Amino acid sequence: MTTDRATATAWVREVAADRWDAALAARGFTRAAAALVYSRKVADDGRQRLHLDLSVRHGEFQLSPRATVAFPSIAAEATRLLGPSAADKSGVVDMELLDILDPGSPMLLFGTRDDLTALPVERYLLAPMVPWLDERTTVAAVTEAVRARADRHPGNPGRFPVIVAAGELAQGNPGGALATLERAYPEGSPGRTEYAAAFDEVRALAPGATPEPPPPAALSYQLTTANSLVGVPVPNPGPDQLERVVRRLNEERFYALLERSDGVYAQVGFGPKSGAAPGAYALEHRAGVHLRADTTDPDAAVRFLQRFRAGDDTWRDGHEWRRLEL
Incomplete structure (x- = not known):
């Protein structure tokens, strides 16, 4: 590589000014001339950012878009619940990468300024990244969004339920915060010990609250494709994500596998x-019995995965299924 990082950074700033700034300004974002970050203010003193992270990969530069959401009121409560382990001092309470929002997106690699100009960066910033941020523009909205993230990993939710509890405290609902912690970290679980200080803090705020019984564990889903990063499946993809992935299948990215937490799966292959x-x-x-059908209709392939993901038994409709013996 002959181009240094400073030059590549300057290219990103120049192309951003020429190609991306106006489109993002229409969605409320601004960017300082020397920065690689777009920012906008939202309700409840919140701030959202689109980061253009720059790194080197296989002798080329890689641009990796990342979205973050910061709400001071939630961050303050999270710091109280997590104590010294609250490592992020920037107030960020939710974050996502383009690779996770759209597993079919390409690596945004460039070696020259012309290469960078040709990359579809604006397209991916405007969708799916800005819509992801649009769903997190208030304290209440981001609290529910983080709750959904925690629900995707019922056996190992990490610290997401503590962030949800912090959001409920920020909204003046300590009873709801305690119920969230009780459901996420039942007696005997590692989280019960790891986040014991959070339980103590919330109980002090809601001394008379009676925890709700935990609901039955919800089924979760994971999406992988032929070019997915090893060990980084997409949890609980939505219908739009499934449609994008299926419509972008080709001879190289030739399958999309959607596996349910009980071992049942649905897959679309191409070619x-x-x-x-x-x-x-x-x-x-496959749910014990392995079935297969073929179609030339991409709409039918999309509906198949979407209906399976929705728990709708009509995924079978419109196809002639045959049993496969392995």
């Missing part, structure tokens, strides 16, 4: 590598 004809899709479902 000969999946055992289908060129341009056709192979639909597979």
